[in-house]
Amino acid sequence: xxxxxxxxxxxxxxxxxxxxxxxxxxxxxxxxxxxxxxxxxxxxxxxxxxxxxxxxxxxxxxxxxxxxxxxxxxxxxxxxxxxxxxxxxxxxxxxxxxxxxxxxxxxxxxxxxxxxxxxxxxxxxxxxxxxxxxxxxxxxxxxxxxxxxxxxxxxxxxxxxxxxxxxxxxxxxxxxxxxxxxxxxxxxxxxxxxxxxxxxxxxxxxxxxxxxxxxxxxxxx
Amino acid sequence: xxxxxxxxxxxxxxxxxxxxxxxxxxxxxxxxxxxxxxxxxxxxxxxxxxxxxxxxxxxxxxxxxxxxxxxxxxxxxxxxxxxxxxxxxxxxxxxxxxxxxxxxxxxxxxxxxxxxxxxxxxxxxxxxxxxxxxxxxxxxxxxxxxxxxxxxxxxxxxxxxxxxxxxxxxxxxxxxxxxxxxxxxxxxxxxxxxxxxxxxxxxxxxxxxxxxxxxxxxxxxxxxxxxxxxxxxxxxxxxxxxxxxxxxxxxxxxxxxxxxxxxxxxxxxxxxxxxxxxxxxxxxxxxxxxxxxxxxxxxxxxxxxxxxxxxxxxxxxxxxxxxxxxxxxxxxxxxxxxxxxxxxxxxxxxxxxxxxxxxxxxxxxxxxxxxxxxxxxxxxxxxxxxxxxxxxxxxxxxxxxxxxxxxxxxxxxxxxxxxxxxxxxxxxxxxxxxxxxxxxxxxxxxxxxxxxxxxxxxxxxxxxxxxxxxxxxxxxx
Numbered sequence: 014x015x016x017x018x019x020x021x022x023x024x025x026x027x028x029x030x031x032x033x034x035x036x037x038x039x040x041x042x043x044x045x046x047x048x049x050x051x052x053x054x055x056x057x058x059x060x061x062x063x064x065x066x067x068x069x070x071x072x073x074x075x076x077x078x079x080x081x082x083x084x085x086x087x088x089x090x091x092x093x094x095x096x097x098x099x100x101x102x103x104x105x106x107x108x109x110x111x112x113x114x115x116x117x118x119x120x121x122x123x124x125x126x127x128x129x130x131x132x133x134x135x136x137x138x139x140x141x142x143x144x145x146x147x148x149x150x151x152x153x154x155x156x157x158x159x160x161x162x163x164x165x166x167x168x169x170x171x172x173x174x175x176x177x178x179x180x181x182x183x184x185x186x187x188x189x190x191x192x193x194x195x196x197x198x199x200x201x202x203x204x205x206x207x208x209x210x211x212x213x214x215x216x217x218x219x220x221x222x223x224x225x226x227x228x229x230x231x232x233x234x
Numbered sequence: 235x236x237x238x239x240x241x242x243x244x245x246x247x248x249x250x251x252x253x254x255x256x257x258x259x260x261x262x263x264x265x266x267x268x269x270x271x272x273x274x275x276x277x278x279x280x281x282x283x284x285x286x287x288x289x290x291x292x293x294x295x296x297x298x299x300x301x302x303x304x305x306x307x308x309x310x311x312x313x314x315x316x317x318x319x320x321x322x323x324x325x326x327x328x329x330x331x332x333x334x335x336x337x338x339x340x341x342x343x344x345x346x347x348x349x350x351x352x353x354x355x356x357x358x359x360x361x362x363x364x365x366x367x368x369x370x371x372x373x374x375x376x377x378x379x380x381x382x383x384x385x386x387x388x389x390x391x392x393x394x395x396x397x398x399x400x401x402x403x404x405x406x407x408x409x410x411x412x413x414x415x416x417x418x419x420x421x422x423x424x425x426x427x428x429x430x431x432x433x434x435x436x437x438x439x440x441x442x443x444x445x446x447x448x449x450x451x452x453x454x455x456x457x458x459x460x461x462x463x464x465x466x467x468x469x470x471x472x473x474x475x476x477x478x479x480x481x482x483x484x485x486x487x488x489x490x491x492x493x494x495x496x497x498x499x500x501x502x503x504x505x506x507x508x509x510x511x512x513x514x515x516x517x518x519x520x521x522x523x524x525x526x527x528x529x530x531x532x533x534x535x536x537x538x539x540x541x542x543x544x545x546x547x548x549x550x551x552x553x554x555x556x557x558x559x560x561x562x563x564x565x566x567x568x569x570x571x572x573x574x575x576x577x578x579x580x581x582x583x584x585x586x587x588x589x590x591x592x593x594x595x596x597x598x599x600x601x602x603x604x605x606x607x608x609x610x611x612x613x614x615x616x617x618x619x620x621x622x623x624x625x626x627x628x629x630x631x632x633x634x635x636x637x638x639x640x641x642x643x644x645x646x647x648x649x650x651x652x653x654x655x656x657x658x659x660x661x662x663x664x665x666x667x668x669x670x671x672x673x674x675x676x677x678x679x680x681x682x683x684x685x686x687x688x689x690x691x692x693x694x695x696x697x698x699x700x701x702x703x704x705x706x707x708x709x710x711x
Binding site: 017018020021022024025026027028029035039040043044046047050051052053054055056057069073124125127128143144146151152153154156157158160161162178179180183186187194195196197198199200201202203204205206207208209210211212214216217218219220 | 509
């Protein structure tokens with residue numbers, strides 16, 4: 014319906030600038046505002062980023078463990094055992110996860126999730142200290158379904174990729190090569206609803222539990 | 235059923251009266267009262283910059299509105315670069331036709347729907363059902379309201395008017411045939427049952443339809459903000475993804491998004507950020523193992539472009555947080571359905587006459603005490619109570635107020651401009667009202683004001699006017 018497009022844009026233009034046409038300079042100005050976009054006023058955030066990130070994540074009902082580079086597999090399995098969940102995992106791609114050596118008795122699958130899968134393990138693109146948020150970029154090897162269908166979501170976060178404010182995560186996204194990520198997911202704690210009598214209930218449609226394995230820059234476990 | 239959905243054919247005053255007399259509704263509203271308000275206040279206390287960030291949020295929206303045509307074009311260009319399609323709809327009918335056609339083209343049978351107020355505005359579910367499609371709402375609140383055959387009564391808490399007992403009965407009635415024969419009464423069990431039932435819908439739906447909290451021109455993405463994750467399952471599992479949005483949803487950049495997100499969740503639920511904030515830009519890429527093969531955005535005007543030119547433009551800044559209704563004494567007393575259309579509370583009373591017709595919604599701008607709380611809490615500083623007042627002026631200009639009322643106001647204005655005459659005339663009613671109500675301390679009935687005294691007493695005035703008393707005091711000295 015191109016006539017609807019034309020009419021709508023004309024109606025907007027008439028309301029805003031009357032019969033005056035929009036100039037190409039005007040469009041260039043707006044494009045420049047986008048390209049040179051800078052953050053507006055941000056909340057002040059002092060102190061250690063990692064500490065703040067962890068505190069905020071706990072505040073939204075998440076859990077976490079801090080490990081060294083060699084400790085990922087052990088931490089994940091320890092978490093599963095503590096919940097009494099079988100050692101069967103859907104695993105997504107990522108610089109840290111691709112390097113993990115899994116013990117033989119662990120079932121590791123790399124495919125889309127279906128409704129009966131219990132646990133997914135993902136690697137975050139970044140963490141945001143401001144709100145205890147992890148940024149996930151679904152794509153090849155990192156299916157969106159991992160982030161929403163299983164009851165338990167374990168997310169590996171590289172400590173070096175925890176940024177201060179949300180806008181700092183956009184800076185990282187913009188620096189990616191090629192076309193911008195198709196999907197950017199900000200996840201802050203487990204799924205929840207307040208639709209029954211305004212009382213918070215966890216595990217509405219997405220994961221009931223979100224557990225972070227935060228990988229610090231040290232070689233031990 | 236105690237609370238019927240919003241029914242525009244019944245006059246507002248009757249709907250409001252029924253709502254006030256509905257015990258179950260009053261019970262549910264009493265439970266809801268204060269929760270959102272307290273949480274918002276706590277969130278504000280933790281962010282000293284909140285007011286300054288609100289100013290920034292207002293400025294972003296104002297900048298967009300002044301350049302709306304150009305930003306829409308920039309956004310459209312990005313969506314197309316991403317491989318998506320943008321559809322434009324002048325009216326709600328046109329929007330429904332476009333979406334029905336997309337579903338037909340896709341050979342769809344089942345449509346999963348995320349919460350979207352603009353889709354309510356379109357009457358989309360009804361239109362798709364008429365076209366033979368099965369439509370399931372996936373937000374828990376919306377799902378409850380759909381099972382009840384009602385409409386949402388709050389823009390972010392659609393089932394706020396429902397008690398737990400009512401939900402138990404609804405689930406029992408509708409889920410028994412799916413094999414859930416036990417009545418679920420505990421919150422956790424209710425949520426689990428809905429989770430299991432709706433999971434099947436996400437997996438099998440052909441088309442997923444969601445709204446969009448924002449459309450980002452920088453990336454061509456639609457942003458959805460949820461706590462349940464239903465919007466994401468609706469967006470990423472079905473083969474065809476459709477996002478519907480009003481034309482005013484577009485914003486320039488991701489940095490602008492961050493500022494708006496900071497005020498949105500805090501104003502709505504008192505959260506710093508919701509559990510899920512997702513940006514979807516276009517259909518799946520070649521190497522993606524999953525994701526929609528088709529990506530559509532439907533942009534709706536429906537009266538919005540006409541609002542740009544006049545006094546109501548600030549209303550287009552609205553980011554649909556619901557803070558105005560959470561703080562409105564009228565909304566909290568009568569609930570959302572009494573407002574008669576999709577958008578309730580102060581923002582609804584401003585929008586409804588503009589998006590439907592002034593004639594159909596005469597009562598809404600008048601059902602307001604002008605206490606100004608809505609204006610004070612708005613995250614994008616919409617002067618809601620001023621706009622409601624503007625509506626009243628407009629009604630007067632259009633001659634929509636009652637002939638008797640206009641005559642009385644004219645008579646009063648004539649009298650008030652003649653102070654001497656005014657004072658001598660007012661002596662009689664003041665004296666009479668004082669005499670009649672002196673004993674009881676209040677008047678329980680007044681001639682010509684039965685509507686007012688029907689639900690409250692009129693305070694007894696002093697026997698003499700202030701002027702008369704002043705003169706008497708001066709004389710005594």
